[in-house]
Amino acid sequence: MNVFDEFVIPASANHVLLVKYMLIISLLLFIPYTCMMLGASFISTYYNKKGKNEGNNLYLRFAKDIIEKLSIAPSAELALGSIPVISAFFAYAQLLYTAKTITMSMMALAVVLFIVSFVFLYKYRNTFRLGSVLHSLRKIAGKDALESTDENVKHVEEFEESVESSNSSTGNAGKWLLLTAVYIFAGTMALASNPDRWASVNNVLQIIFSMQTLFNFLAFASLAGIVTGGAIIFYFFSWNGGIEDMTDEYSALVKKAAGSVALWSGILFPLFLMISYAYLPAVAQSPGVFFYMVVVLIISLILGSFIYSMVKNSDTSSATTVFVLIIVLITVNIIKDQAAFGNAIHENTIEITKIAEEHEKEARNKTVSTTGIDAEAIFTQKCSACHKFDVKVVGPAYNQTVPKYNGDVQKLADYIFNPQKIDPAFPPMPNQGLKKKEANAMAKWLIDKVGKK
Ligand code: HEC
Numbered sequence: 001m002n003v004f005d006e007f008v009i010p011a012s013a014n015h016v017l018l019v020k021y022m023l024i025i026s027l028l029l030f031i032p033y034t035c036m037m038l039g040a041s042f043i044s045t046y047y048n049k050k051g052k053n054e055g056n057n058l059y060l061r062f063a064k065d066i067i068e069k070l071s072i073a074p075s076a077e078l079a080l081g082s083i084p085v086i087s088a089f090f091a092y093a094q095l096l097y098t099a100k101t102i103t104m105s106m107m108a109l110a111v112v113l114f115i116v117s118f119v120f121l122y123k124y125r126n127t128f129r130l131g132s133v134l135h136s137l138r139k140i141a142g143k144d145a146l147e148s149t150d151e152n153v154k155h156v157e158e159f160e161e162s163v164e165s166s167n168s169s170t171g172n173a174g175k176w177l178l179l180t181a182v183y184i185f186a187g188t189m190a191l192a193s194n195p196d197r198w199a200s201v202n203n204v205l206q207i208i209f210s211m212q213t214l215f216n217f218l219a220f221a222s223l224a225g226i227v228t229g230g231a232i233i234f235y236f237f238s239w240n241g242g243i244e245d246m247t248d249e250y251s252a253l254v255k256k257a258a259g260s261v262a263l264w265s266g267i268l269f270p271l272f273l274m275i276s277y278a279y280l281p282a283v284a285q286s287p288g289v290f291f292y293m294v295v296v297l298i299i300s301l302i303l304g305s306f307i308y309s310m311v312k313n314s315d316t317s318s319a320t321t322v323f324v325l326i327i328v329l330i331t332v333n334i335i336k337d338q339a340a341f342g343n344a345i346h347e348n349t350i351e352i353t354k355i356a357e358e359h360e361k362e363a364r365n366k367t368v369s370t371t372g373i374d375a376e377a378i379f380t381q382k383c384s385a386c387h388k389f390d391v392k393v394v395g396p397a398y399n400q401t402v403p404k405y406n407g408d409v410q411k412l413a414d415y416i417f418n419p420q421k422i423d424p425a426f427p428p429m430p431n432q433g434l435k436k437k438e439a440n441a442m443a444k445w446l447i448d449k450v451g452k453k
Helices: 002-007 013-054 057-070 076-095 103-147 151-192 204-208 211-241 248-278 287-312 319-344 346-367 375-383 398-405 409-417 436-452
Strands: none
Touching: 013 057, 013 076, 013 103, 013 151, 013 211, 013 248, 013 319, 013 346, 057 103, 057 211, 057 248, 076 103, 076 346, 103 151, 103 204, 151 204, 151 211, 151 319, 211 248, 211 287, 211 319, 248 287, 287 319, 319 346, 346 409, 375 436, 398 409, 398 436, 409 436
């Protein structure tokens, strides 16, 4: 954590809450997007390979359409991927400020992997576009052009080959990198909610080979399946009236592929969710977390029945409902995870708040103006009749009372400026009629002097 201490400012009491909300919002953008990218990359590369091997254009079209629709637009990579995951990272760094754990270093690795994998997947998406542009060019140029021995044609063909090969390689690299990133991310989330393991887990392998990580990951992967299946049906059939020139044959393929992915994931998700809940350490559990967990289960059952009837009747009219239900499911699931995380880091949060208060106090003391005032002279003139440092006179000894203020100059200055009744063993202190600036100077002088003793 030492590296992070340098640039992560501890969140003050109010900011802790703000950071928690920021984290939830970042995850709300990032998780559905990552689910779609993960599902789309695996399904697309599967049909891409199958289509090339069998020379089936329908499969190739599906491979192209999935990655194009589900990756939304090149700008989505920043808005829904990189920026949210980086802000989630900083939120975690703040909340785990004092925690001695490798979580943050591992999460940094996951963040880098996410960003790199997204870059690969958008390249993959582009190679399809280039491919179809080249295809159209061929059509325009006509058959003759292809049989020509012209140098230019050769160039085009070479380019076509390079697009073709980077199409497979970028797709594969992207999907495996993304899968690795998701696995490590699932592991860091598991570790973050398990403070008992912070001290003992100090390398990647312990994160990778952990049941908690495995089931967190499986729950995430099955969620990705639901999201992807639902999103395909939504984007292909519902959004803006569905995609153009949808043929019966193509429609049947899309429904079958997306439906079965969503259905199987819908069956597996509640199962993995419950197992991963069983691995949640006791410190992270609470009635609230349990409640959210039950809500997630109920939503996933309702969702499952919708998906089932959609697949069974090959009817996509409820695509929008399914899509909305998926968003609700993800939202409640994130809230559940964050509630568990909040429970787990409760002690840590108290510590952070304390540190933050110290910082705040120091910052505030710096702004208290005391220049040009001789505190010692004021003491001799106005206070020494009633106060000494080591013994009580009319008023209590400073050495007894000043440490109570714990270095808070402003608070002590407020008292000196306008004394309130405090200790029943003493009469109230008469107001000495100091100016604000003089009271500040007295407070600072007293704190410095008592602090040094
Ligand atoms: C007439 C006597 C008298 C004078 C003069 C006086 N004080 Fe006090 N002071 C008291 C008494 C009595 C108390 C205890 C009040 C109580 O506990 O409610 C006290 C309490 C305090 C305390 C402790 C407050 C706490 O939180 O317990 C501080 C600090 C203090 N005085 C600072 C000063 C300073 C600085 C001056 C000079 C500018 C000063 N006093 C002048 C009588 C005096």
